[in-house]
Amino acid sequence: MILSPQKFSIFTEHFIISSIIYSLIVCTLSVYCSSSLTLQKTLSDCIALTLFLACFMTIDNHLLQLDASSFFDAVINDDLSFFTKILVCFFSFVYFFVISDFLKDQKLTSYEYLLIILLAVLGLIFMCSGNDFLLVYLTIELSSLAFYILASYQKNSNYSVDGGMIYFIIWSLSSAFFLFGGSFLYGFSGVMNFFDYCCLLDRFYMMDAGFWLDFKLEAASWEDLKNYNYINESLSLLNLGFLFILLSLSIKLALAPFHLWSLDVYENSPISSSFFFAVISKLSFFVLVIRIYYICFLGVRKSWQFYFILLGIFSIFIGSFSGLRQRKLKTLLAYSSINHMGYMLLALSTATTEGIMSMLFYMVIYMISGFCFWSILLYLRQKQKNLALKYNKELGDLSLLKLSNKTISYTLLFIVFSMSGIPPLVGFLAKLLILLPLIKVSFYFAAFSIILASFISTFYYIRIVKVANFENGIVGKLYMPLQTKKLFILGYFMFLLIFFFFNPHSLHLMCFKSSFSLLF
């Protein structure tokens, strides 16, 4: 078989792979010549440019619009993969632009760090368009191996190594669960492609609608009935398979009963790494959840909806209650992320197109506001000499931020209000869009617990605002001055948070289009 250009639809990934290899060679040779050379700032900007070009290539690639799958259906190019690829590329482009100045303070001066992040981004992009259990497993491994290295990159700090070890053990366990579940599914059906599962389970979908019941009553012979029993019982093997896969994915997304690793990892690893884990990595795993549960197993949705609701309600309650006593900002953000993941999983539990749409909308808003919050944590460096390198901040470090840096404090206020869902900002719309499909399919209990949990979690969001603006202290903290071009990004994202409230149509349309592409 000759790979024709029509079938080769991974131009973006190909571009990123070649730029990784090229920059690896160039950096190795240039550092070999002069060992004291530190390339991190230049290389970071260069990689940001690469990812911007990759974003452009994804938009410009007309083959993607053909909705064709390539590599024997291992890679699918629908609107969902198109949209999420652009999102991942764009946010990691801005991420590289933001971190370039702060790598030196964290003592992450080696160029390999950036290349490893780029490889993780590559894995995430592949994951968005993966349509085959084997390919998806390999992309998970590619990105997660990069995550372990990123978490344990500060070799001198025991905390960082500790975080890396926790990450490695828990995530390799969850990868093993993924393989275990995948082997059950393969044993049940003998196929690995998502489309094949979709075709295979269509008859169960009909059985669900009562079609199969009539067939059973009118069963012509004993043989047919026996076949029916056989299928029904081997269905439990299928259930076991996709429950193991759900277990593995919920460990990776840090959903509530399996969330404990995320607190330690976010707190212990260097801040630019945990920034990446918390903001950028979540989207692709959710795309995976959508693909596996909405394409493969929509026919047997009665079996997984219960677990989705259970995990979702657990996550929103643990995320909102445990955050109340937390004063470390990174751990607080981890709890807040668990909370948001719970909302998104509940949106997916409806098994409707509106569910996917509202989940994607919420995810974009989560990424924007999370990006702003983490970059503020990265920007703020205290002026005292021994504290300038301290990146693990507590709530008290933000006290009287309003007096020392007005811009940052107002931005923080907007972001936090958007996260908690207060009306003139887009977080309110995102939460509303989660609630509507839940009420439409009459999951009233889930909708009620979303409202309750968002009330509770508003407490710790508002406490951040209170500490930053209205603290009764006399002496606040002084911070290093900031560059204008870095603040430009913050301002742009803050503008988006307000703009999308008044004009959500563009984003809404993209989410709607990508959720609709799954139907056909």
Next chain:
Amino acid sequence: MVGIDNIFFVVSGLLLFSAASLIIFNHTIYALLSLVSCFLFTSFLMFMLECEFLALLFVAIYSGAIAVLFLFAIMMLESKYMDLNKNILTIPVGLVFFIVLFIPVCLELSYFKTNSLSFKSFGWVLGNLVNWYNLVDSTSDIEVYGQVLYSYFVLHFLIVGLILMLVLVGVVSLTNSFQKNNIRFQQISLKQLSRKK
């Protein structure tokens, strides 16, 4: 008369026995030896299922590379701590987990045995054995693997290559230190040999 079925059962019984002894033995060397015997019996089973390439791969990679790696790790450690067997609580806990995880699997498999038409008792192990040699039209094992891998799994193969590159870069950057005045680690053979028991 010793049929091939009986050899199959004997070898798989030995495999189970060596897997159990891997857990039971306290001494690390014995545990390592039973691990190696596990790999060898598995590769023997593979030979009997006519997957020669996989069998050779098992011998080459697992007992060749990984067992040697373990041997090095054991040599580096002090092998004389024997208070592992004091921690007797692990066995019942492990048994509980084993039972909880194994019962559903057994139940699932029992459906196959009782209800389906073609799966007779133990027939699904050996009775429906498809002779691969007849199916693939006399191309050898490795050729088939190559053809499938390079035509149907190109992208997978490339991603495996990328994973290997990532691991290489990561390991080099995590273990290498470019500090200028670092303490040079010298091997003092006298100190190494005269360590405490």
